[in-house]
Amino acid sequence: MVMFWVALLAISILIYLLLDGFDLGVGMLFGLAGGETRREEMLRTIAPVWDGNETWLVVTGVIMWGAFPLVYSMLMPALYIPVVVMLLGLILRGVAFEFRGKALRSRRVWDVSFTMGSFAASFMQGAMVGALVEGLQFSNGEYTGGTFGWLTGFSVLCGIGLCFGYALLGACWLVRKCEGPVREATRRQIPLLAVAVLAFLVVVFAHALVEHLPILRRWTERPYLFAFPLIGAGAAAMLATSILRGDDYWPFHMVALIFASAFGTLALSFWPYMIPFVVTIDEAAAPRASLAFMFWGAGLFVFPLMLLYVAVGYRVFRGKTDMAADCD
Amino acid sequence: MDPTALLLSRLQFAFTISFHIIFPAFTIGLAAWLTVLEAMHQYTGKPVYRILFEFWLKIFGVAFGMGVVSGVVMAFQFGTNWSVLSRMSGPIQGPLLSYETFTAFMLEAGFFGILIFGRPRVPPWFYLFSTAMVALGTTLSAFWIMVNNSWMQVPTGYVLQNGQFVPNDWVQIIFNRVVWVRFPHMLLASYLTGAFCVAATGAWYLLRRTYRAEAHVMLRMGLALAAMLLPVQLLIGHLVGDYVHDYQPAKFAAIEARWHDEQPASEVLIAIPDPSTESNRYALSIPVLGSVIGSMSLTSKEVGLTSFAPQDRPPVVIPFFAFRIMVGCGLVMLGLAWLGTWLGLKHRLDRNRLLLWGIFLSFPLPWIAILTGWYTAEVGRQPWTIYGVLRTADAVTPSLTAAAATVSLILFVAVYAFIFSFGTYYIYRLLRAGPAGLGGKPLHVPVPNRPMSFADRGPALHGSLEAGE
Numbered sequence: 001m002v003m004f005w006v007a008l009l010a011i012s013i014l015i016y017l018l019l020d021g022f023d024l025g026v027g028m029l030f031g032l033a034g035g036e037t038r039r040e041e042m043l044r045t046i047a048p049v050w051d052g053n054e055t056w057l058v059v060t061g062v063i064m065w066g067a068f069p070l071v072y073s074m075l076m077p078a079l080y081i082p083v084v085v086m087l088l089g090l091i092l093r094g095v096a097f098e099f100r101g102k103a104l105r106s107r108r109v110w111d112v113s114f115t116m117g118s119f120a121a122s123f124m125q126g127a128m129v130g131a132l133v134e135g136l137q138f139s140n141g142e143y144t145g146g147t148f149g150w151l152t153g154f155s156v157l158c159g160i161g162l163c164f165g166y167a168l169l170g171a172c173w174l175v176r177k178c179e180g181p182v183r184e185a186t187r188r189q190i191p192l193l194a195v196a197v198l199a200f201l202v203v204v205f206a207h208a209l210v211e212h213l214p215i216l217r218r219w220t221e222r223p224y225l226f227a228f229p230l231i232g233a234g235a236a237a238m239l240a241t242s243i244l245r246g247d248d249y250w251p252f253h254m255v256a257l258i259f260a261s262a263f264g265t266l267a268l269s270f271w272p273y274m275i276p277f278v279v280t281i282d283e284a285a286a287p288r289a290s291l292a293f294m295f296w297g298a299g300l301f302v303f304p305l306m307l308l309y310v311a312v313g314y315r316v317f318r319g320k321t322d323m324a325a326d327c328d
Numbered sequence: 329m330d331p332t333a334l335l336l337s338r339l340q341f342a343f344t345i346s347f348h349i350i351f352p353a354f355t356i357g358l359a360a361w362l363t364v365l366e367a368m369h370q371y372t373g374k375p376v377y378r379i380l381f382e383f384w385l386k387i388f389g390v391a392f393g394m395g396v397v398s399g400v401v402m403a404f405q406f407g408t409n410w411s412v413l414s415r416m417s418g419p420i421q422g423p424l425l426s427y428e429t430f431t432a433f434m435l436e437a438g439f440f441g442i443l444i445f446g447r448p449r450v451p452p453w454f455y456l457f458s459t460a461m462v463a464l465g466t467t468l469s470a471f472w473i474m475v476n477n478s479w480m481q482v483p484t485g486y487v488l489q490n491g492q493f494v495p496n497d498w499v500q501i502i503f504n505r506v507v508w509v510r511f512p513h514m515l516l517a518s519y520l521t522g523a524f525c526v527a528a529t530g531a532w533y534l535l536r537r538t539y540r541a542e543a544h545v546m547l548r549m550g551l552a553l554a555a556m557l558l559p560v561q562l563l564i565g566h567l568v569g570d571y572v573h574d575y576q577p578a579k580f581a582a583i584e585a586r587w588h589d590e591q592p593a594s595e596v597l598i599a600i601p602d603p604s605t606e607s608n609r610y611a612l613s614i615p616v617l618g619s620v621i622g623s624m625s626l627t628s629k630e631v632g633l634t635s636f637a638p639q640d641r642p643p644v645v646i647p648f649f650a651f652r653i654m655v656g657c658g659l660v661m662l663g664l665a666w667l668g669t670w671l672g673l674k675h676r677l678d679r680n681r682l683l684l685w686g687i688f689l690s691f692p693l694p695w696i697a698i699l700t701g702w703y704t705a706e707v708g709r710q711p712w713t714i715y716g717v718l719r720t721a722d723a724v725t726p727s728l729t730a731a732a733a734t735v736s737l738i739l740f741v742a743v744y745a746f747i748f749s750f751g752t753y754y755i756y757r758l759l760r761a762g763p764a765g766l767g768g769k770p771l772h773v774p775v776p777n778r779p780m781s782f783a784d785r786g787p788a789l790h791g792s793l794e795a796g797e
Contacts, residue, residue: 048441051396055437058429061403066426069418069492076407076414077725083408084736087401088743094397095747098390102754109750141415143727287494290419294426302430309438316442316449 001291005067006281008299012063014263016056018169018256019310023050025170027093027118028163029186030111038182039111045177045321047097052313054090059306066294068284070141071274078136078143079128079150086124093117119163126162130155133208133266138278154207161200165259168193172252177321183248190243190251198236201262205229208269212276215269225268232261334724336733337409340740342706344401346699347744351395353698356470356515357522358388359463361549362443366459370452376541383542383763384526387755389444394751396437398744403429409733413713413723417493420486420501421476428472435465467515474511475502481705482506482575483714493714506575509567516561517701519553521694524661526550527668528691529759531684539762548672551687554665562658572708573622576715578640579708581633582647584618585611593618593630598652601644606634639711647708650700657697664690 023046030042046053065072076083096114103110127150134154137145171193174186209216219225235257242250270276274284285291362384369377403425406414414421439458447455485500486493495501527550533543573580585601585608586593595618599611619628633641664687671677677684709715713723 048445051393051440052434052437054396054400055429055433058400058403058433061407062422062426062429065403065407065414065418066422066424069415069422072407072418072422073411073415076404077411077727080408080725080728080732080736083404084739087404088739090400091397091743091747095393095751098393099747099750099754102390102758103750106750142411147729147732286419286422287489287492289495289498290423293495293498294423298423298426298430302427302434306430306434306438309434313438313441316446 001288001295002067002281002285004295004299005063005285005291008303009060009063009067010263010267012056012059014260015310016053016060017259017263019049019053019056021166021259022046022169022173022252023053024093024118024122025166025168026174027114027170028122028167029170029174029189030118031115032189033182033185038185041178041182041321042174043097043100043114045174048317049313050094050097052310054094057090067286067291068274068281069286070284071279074138074141074143074275074279075132075136078138078145079131081147082124082128082131082150086121086128089117089120089124091117093121122163122166123159125159126165127151127155127159129162129266130158132276133158133270134211135276136278138275157200158204161197161204164193164196164200168197169252169255169259172255175248176252179320187243187246194236194239194243194255197258201232201258205265208266212269218269218271225265228261228265228268232258232265235261330728330730332730333728333733334721336730336737337724337728338720340409340733340737341405343737344398344405344740344744346702347748348395348398348402349698349702350695351391351398352466352470353518353521353695354525355388355392355395356463356466356518357520358384358391358525359459359466360519361522361526362388363456363459363463364549366456370456376545379763380542380545383758385443386758390751390755390758392436392440394747399433401740408736409725409728410713410723411725411727413718416491416718416723417480417714420479420493420495423495424472424476424479424501428469428476432465432467432469432472435461435468437465439465470514470518471511474514475507477705478504478507478510480714481510481709482571483717488717493717506571509564509571513561513564513568513701514698516557516564517694517698520557520561520661521698523550523554523557523665524694525691527554527665528688531687532759533762534678535681535684535688539764542763547668547677547687551665551668551672554661555669558658558662558665562662565655565658569621576708577631578633578636579642579647580622581631581636582642582644582708583651583704584622584630585644585648586618586630586632588632588634589629590618590632591629592616592625592627593622595621599648601648603644642708642710647704650703650707654697654700654704657693657700661690661693661697 026042026046030039033039033042061072064075092113093115094117096110096117100107100110100114131150131152134152136143137149143149168190171186171190175183175190178186209219235254239251239254239258242254272280272282274281362381365377365381365384368374369381406421439461442450442455442458443462446458450458479501482504483493484504485495485497487496488494526546530543530546530548530550533539534547569580569583572583581587584593585596585599587601587606587608592615594613594615596608596611596613599608599613601608616626618630619625622628622630633644664683668677668683668687671680671683711719711721713720
């Protein structure tokens with residue numbers, strides 16, 4: 001039961017990273033794009049799906065609260081400022097989708113709020129992961145690290161890294177969904193973003209290994225864990241060749257695979273801890289009655305349905321975004 | 329625990345949730361109405377329904393977007409500001425909110441995109457299905473929220489173990505009588521909000537002598553629905569009062585501003601409660617009625633606030649006035665809906681500009697009623713977060729500093745005020761422009777594939793037939 005919910009939490013986080021990742025990334029690239037037609041086209045590729053993508057963040061939050069209340073109640077206070085800023089960023093970018101089209105003179109306001117909101121949310125998510133890896137200070141199940149305990153050089157680096165990561169994912173999404181000038185402009189950005197992301201990943205994992213020697217021992221004990229970074233490296237190679245080929249379809253999937261392998265590497269490095277070296281999965285788990293109640297309804301039946309909705313949504317809006325047919 | 333951080337956290341929660349509820353209250357009713365419109369359009373083929381659908385869909389989109397983004401905040405705020413609560417009640421509240429997210433949010437989010445952008449890409453039946461799924465999603469969300477809040481009002485089906493509320497009877501938690509009066513109360517309130525906004529828009533157009541056909545449909549449907557639902561809502565409201573009377577006597581006494589035990593009890597209609605002297609000033613009260621309302625009896629003893637220890641009493645002024653404002657709004661809406669429906673049936677509503685003004689200006693009433701109703705319930709629950717078990721003062725995050733709470737509250741107020749003012753302005757502009765203001769492009773209204781059905785030949789629809797031809 002506990003394992004089931006760990007798995008579902010991990011899957012939900014990964015789905016969130018990939019789905020909201022690309023639309024947050026499009027949000028950041030949106031700021032770089034000139035011209036109303038281009039911006040409109042970029043927005044149009046994510047408008048039908050962003051709401052569903054963001055919902056996976058809520059899914060992650062409530063699974064954490066319901067299945068691992070201890071972790072939820074320890075991490076949220078520790079990450080108070082980043083969580084609040086992330087939420088405000090998501091609000092400012094979320095309303096921009098609807099407001100932008102309704103605005104006349106104030107369209108610029110929503111362009112800025114869309115870009116800056118996407119940037120703030122992405123940065124804070126990266127910084128939170130960085131703070132978690134770096135280690136937050138707790139005693140007796142209460143956070144004691146202070147209001148800015150999360151803010152370190154490493155967490156800032158992770159924040160910037162995730163912005164690049166999301167932007168890369170967003171760029172690959174745009175190449176996949178767009179034609180004409182947007183695709184051409186984005187194609188030129190991809191190699192730069194890809195190099196930045198890979199360099200960042202190498203630095204982060206090197207840092208994590210040096211800081212936390214126990215991780216290194218875990219890796220030498222279980223050499224099969226090296227499969228994850230190897231998959232990531234393979235995906236990076238495939239990404240490079242598909243970019244050179246001028247392919248529209250594969251780069252997005254390869255970047256997604258890099259994200260998945262980085263996430264897997266990180267999660268398994270700290271196994272069985274949920275808050276590294278403070279709280280384990282079993283300590284954090286809710287009572288059996290809670291986990292079972294969630295399992296027999298939400299987990300077993302509704303979760304697959306949720307995946308089905310996502311599949312239906314993406315199927316309806318599959319292929320290149322057709323501006324002529326979809327704009328009324 | 330920092331008392332300033334506690335106060336700021338309470339303010340922040342009250343502010344963010346008050347802001348949030350404005351939008352779901354509107355979209356729950358509106359989603360149901362959109363489903364009806366789409367179904368009627370597909371069934372009758374009448375263009376007026378399609379025109380109204382497209383028009384209200386634009387407004388729905390703006391309101392839904394603001395509801396979604398302000399709702400995400402709620403999923404995290406329990407943890408950031410109320411960590412003791414979220415650790416203790418996580419095993420119960422967490423699964424309930426998980427069910428909300430799993431069953432409702434995903435349904436809404438998945439089909440909302442199709443609703444807004446998908447019409448050219450899906451067959452009509454699937455579009456109608458998507459509309460219905462969005463409506464179902466909003467309703468399920470309201471259901472789980474009411475289960476969750478009702479558990480905080482009347483905790484049940486749990487044992488306390490290792491400082492956690494451990495569930496031992498989920499059936500009791502979800503299917504207790506408190507949920508099943510409070511959920512219909514909230515659902516009807518949302519339908520009434522939708523109904524009054526639609527009717528008020530219709531009245532506005534008639535007053536401006538524009539969009540007569542659409543205005544008639546909006547007025548007729550909105551007022552008729554409100555006229556039917558309001559008596560039911562008053563009855564369910566009374567049943568909600570019964571649960572408060574039985575399970576939360578201190579809250580009930582605060583709502584009634586009853587300071588001392590009385591037998592038989594009088595009912596204070598209006599007064600200025602004075603906590604310092606534990607009495608009411610300028611009270612207008614009716615003898616015995618208090619016992620009738622509380623216990624359906626002419627002789628029952630009704631408990632007063634002074635029977636509770638001072639640290640266990642809720643504030644009196646806010647629940648007392650909030651409750652009366654809520655009931656007042658309900659009664660005014662009842663009068664408007666019944667009178668409007670009656671005159672509409674007699675075809676005299678068009679000429680009664682005074683009533684049209686009344687209906688037009690009534691659009692804030694359902695929101696005021698919802699907010700004051702929630703203030704009654706939530707302020708009346710104090711000093712408890714989980715009634716009788718966990719005090720609000722003990723539930724707040726221990727590590728939260730006043731500085732951090734101040735910064736977050738200021739940011740929330742600033743950002744919400746910013747998006748709220750633009751959002752309401754855009755909605756106002758959409759409403760003012762009316763159905764013809766949809767970008768000036770013709771709608772893709774398909775040719776009706778079935779003859780006008782006989783049932784539609786009512787005189788009230790005459791105007792819409794003209795508009796369609």
